[in-house]
Amino acid sequence: MEADSIHSSVERAKKSTKVYHPSQWDTVVSMARKRNPYIVIPVNYRDFYDLKGLKTDLNINLKRTVSGETINWLKVKWIRVTKENPGSVFFNNGFDPENFMEAKFQSSSLRGRKKKTGNIKLSPLYESKLQISAAKKADLLSLCKSGVIPTTYHSYYESLPVGKLVTPCQSQTLQKKISMTTFNSNPKSNAVHL
Numbered sequence: 001m002e003a004d005s006i007h008s009s010v011e012r013a014k015k016s017t018k019v020y021h022p023s024q025w026d027t028v029v030s031m032a033r034k035r036n037p038y039i040v041i042p043v044n045y046r047d048f049y050d051l052k053g054l055k056t057d058l059n060i061n062l063k064r065t066v067s068g069e070t071i072n073w074l075k076v077k078w079i080r081v082t083k084e085n086p087g088s089v090f091f092n093n094g095f096d097p098e099n100f101m102e103a104k105f106q107s108s109s110l111r112g113r114k115k116k117t118g119n120i121k122l123s124p125l126y127e128s129k130l131q132i133s134a135a136k137k138a139d140l141l142s143l144c145k146s147g148v149i150p151t152t153y154h155s156y157y158e159s160l161p162v163g164k165l166v167t168p169c170q171s172q173t174l175q176k177k178i179s180m181t182t183f184n185s186n187p188k189s190n191a192v193h194l
Contacts, residue, residue, distance in 0.1 A: 009032040009033050010028065021156060026042050045124075045126040045129055045130060046124060048125040048126060049123065049125055050122070050125045054122075060105050062089060065101045066101075069101070075093045076091045077092060077094055077095060078095065088102050088105065089103050089105070091103065128161070129161055131162055131163035133163055134162050140160070141158065143157075144157055144158070
């Protein structure tokens with residue numbers, strides 16, 4: 001599978017470099033293949049849209065094929081969407097390229113006017129950066145404090161938003177864990193022992 005090839009080349013490239021910041025993965029991935037390098041398109045939380053409302057806006061019903069057969073999505077092996085048929089999804093329960101079934105996005109039995117797809121506004125999926133748990137942030141800050149993560153990147157990790165509110169009792173426990181953190185003396189290992 002092509003994805004396995006990509007993953008293995010990225011893993012090989014990662015072995016020859018250190019990654020301290022998420023943005024550094026762009027470089028690692030793009031340099032993973034010398035000839036014909038991978039094209040990396042960086043994304044952030046603003047690039048994701050909530051598509052749940054689309055189902056009701058477009059009256060999407062993908063339970064039956066055009067011929068009326070019930071679709072068992074657990075058995076589907078192959079999905080094809082073409083620009084020539086924008087209102088249809090073609091799918092196959094096997095790998096025979098001649099055996100595609102069709103399901104329509106919009107039922108032809110709708111009463112009234114059909115909604116125009118050009119009027120649909122997509123709402124953002126996230127309003128701000130995704131939050132991490134307090135325990136994960138404590139672990140990352142302990143790596144900063146111990147020098148595993150260089151000081152250049154400390155401000156990034158200190159500014160990460162935390163998802164759950166930490167009670168004062170939990171905060172003291174986390175601070176104790178951070179101060180009690182010991183690191184493996186093996187320089188090849190970045191294992192953290194709490």
